[in-house]
Amino acid sequence: MDLVTPSIGLIFWQAVTFLIVLFLLAKFAWKPIMKALNDREASIENALSAAEKAKLEMQALKADNEKLLAEARLERDRILKEATEAGNNIVETARQKAEEEGSRMITNAREVIENEKRAAITEVKNMAAVLSLDIAERILKRELSDPKTQEALAQDYVREVTLS
Amino acid sequence: MLLAILLQAVAEGAGLGILGAGIGAGLVALGAGLGIGRIGGSAMESIARQPEAGGKIQTAMIIASALIEGVSLFGVVVCLLIAIA
């Protein structure tokens, strides 16, 4: 029965030693060790989450950049388009204006030419009338100064009258 | 053969107590072996079925085996006490 008979000395020393060891280890070993382990785990956790956060931020930044770039590109395209349009417009209006002006000028010129033409024709007509009158007068003057001619003329008239 | 040994043991005064202790130890080993074997077998099956739960099953298996072992060790201690005390 010795095997299962507890001995008082062993129980005493075991209890005392174990409790002292428990106290010493708990205070001077387990506490710092557990604290260090927890701290390290926390720091690793923090580092990981910080890295994750940085990665996300980086991604967000990149996305932002891309967005900005795309916007800038759009803006540029828009401005370019607008500028082209404006240029085209200007050219178009200028062309139209020029055309208009040209046609107006042409019309004016035509009118002026027409007027001048008419004036010239009138003048020519007038001059022709004057000239013919003059000529007729001169002819008449010369013809009528000779009685024979007058006779002949009168003869002509008479012939004409008789004929008609 | 066995009977002869038995008779000789009794005749020599080795005592039936020791004989009982031996048989008892054998029975304890038998029982514990059966029990732990069943646990082990079931655990293997479950691990094969669900390998991802292997760690948990292993822990549970060890605990259950320890409980059976505890009971069988009670028996072993009793046999030991009979045999040597």
Added chain:
Amino acid sequence: MKRLLVLLFSFLTLTSAFAEEAAEGGKFEPGPMILHHIADDYLWEFAHGVELYLPVILWDNGELVTFSSSNFYNEDHERVPYKGYAMLHGHIFKVGADGEVLEDYPGLYNLSITKNIASMFISVALLLVIFFVIAARYKKNPGKAPSGIQSFFEPIIIFIRDDIAKANIGPKYERYMPFLLTVFFFIWFNNLLGLMPGGANLTGNISVTAVLAVIVLVVTVFSGNKTYWGHIFATPGVPRWLAPIMIPVELLGIITKPFALMVRLFANITAGHIIILSLFSLIFIFESLAVAPLSVAFAIFMNFLELFVALLQAYIFTLLSAMYFGGAVEEHDHAEGHH
């Protein structure tokens, strides 16, 4: 490392074999030899002739008596009484005036530093040195990766914290960590020291395991919360008239759990020692060297098994303690699944 282990085991087998020879006086008796090896003693015999006499400390009715246990032996290594005390069957008794041993002399308490206690002091010194060194390293370089001995013990500490304490106790695990860690390493170190050649069988001693079990019992009872006591005094789902039966059964359950812890550790380690010693005894029982290789091979195998058992038993003791603590501090009630 491997070579070291081989060396260790060859040394172990050799010294054990020598110890065997030493016990062999006339007819070899394996039973008493084995019992002598697993029992406590007042001198520490490392090998035949190499022995250390340990101090005897007696508390005799308020009087402290101390002397070396070598006084119990004369020059011929025979037992003799000393100062009115005699050693008989591993116990120290008061000797009466007429030289007769008084078996039940009241008030005599034997607090001697026996082989087991000396071995325990060594293990405790080892524990303190190792873990103080580790703690110092943690303090010296906080947040750094572990190195050396630190990296050997850190996974074990983390395993105890995560897989034993956190898994079984729950959120209040921090309070129990010091005890669980101490008890684990105490049992493991002593198991391993017990496997050393000439080592004492400390964890295979019922007194030692009883003290550990009583500490577990006390901690469990004192950390029991309302749910825990509710389970014991009014087990949910059990009719009230059954209480006279249930309460004693449940109260008995409180005691039997640590009791099983005590017996499990004691019996496992003792059985391991007995098996190894029995295997060596086979050589002397058959009185033939031919058996030696087989017997030694088996013993080496058993030694490896015992190395595993040393760790396993420390683990089981810690795990079951954690489970009992967990049961005592468990918050949720019966309805939502209880184990």
